Amino acid sequence: MTAESTTSAGSADPLSNASAALTTLRSYRAQNLKDYNIMVEYKMLKEEAPRGVYLLPAQDSLRMYYGVIFIEAGLYRGAVFRFRVELPRNYPANDALPSVTFVSRVFHPYVNPTSGDLSLRSGFPLWRTPNHTLTSVLEFTKRIFYLQDYNVEDATNIQAAQLWARNRNSFLTRVEGSVSLSIEKRFVNDTEATIRFSDHAPHHDMIRTEILRRGARRGARGTSASETTASVPASEENKGANNDASDEHASNHRPSPIPFPAEAETSDA
Structure with missing residues (x-):
């Protein structure tokens, strides 16, 4: 083995080190921009969140939120449903669709009876930033409880959809049971939940x-x-x-979301 080859094996290429450091820096910068945009969206909930819907972030994550919705009218009137919202790591990039999972047992055609997941694809076939935000998710989540009809093709609870179409009285009985259970368990708080009754x-x-x-x-x-x-x-x-979705005081001047540079979008690809 020559001295030249020994040196090459014993030390890293400076150009490779610089390239790796630059890639890491770009990735870090891109993630910080995404986190900043999430904070801006959350602050905007102070004024834009739908009435009767409350949302607070987890204590250790910007991408996990705990919420509760009070239903004031319709078939689900009186219900107090708890839910979680989780944002993908690349949120708010295009196609970074959040997930909504009900902690409360909800009998609804659009809520999976096993996992509690709400199907958002029916409301957002294509998730596009900045048209779609956290506010959009909360508005859709509230809207499903005030619908007067359901699209069977979008149903994730097939039994609920079939009862709605074929046996309305049985459907209403199951809904009433779901509402009553949510009220009965309103003081049962999850260990990690940031909204506690x-x-x-x-x-x-x-x-x-x-x-x-x-x-x-x-x-x-x-x-x-x-x-x-x-x-x-x-x-x-x-x-x-009147709903306030943030525990911070409102500000008269809100920062604007920062558009992502091209490398920020490609870094997570």
């Missing part, structure tokens, strides 16, 4: 009074008229409250 206690009245007081003051300034916390008493007042 507790039974009514005297100190909740003090918190509610303070929230209303701050809301009136903020409303007078022309800003958001209510605030929410991660622990929410499950009372009738909550169902009629």
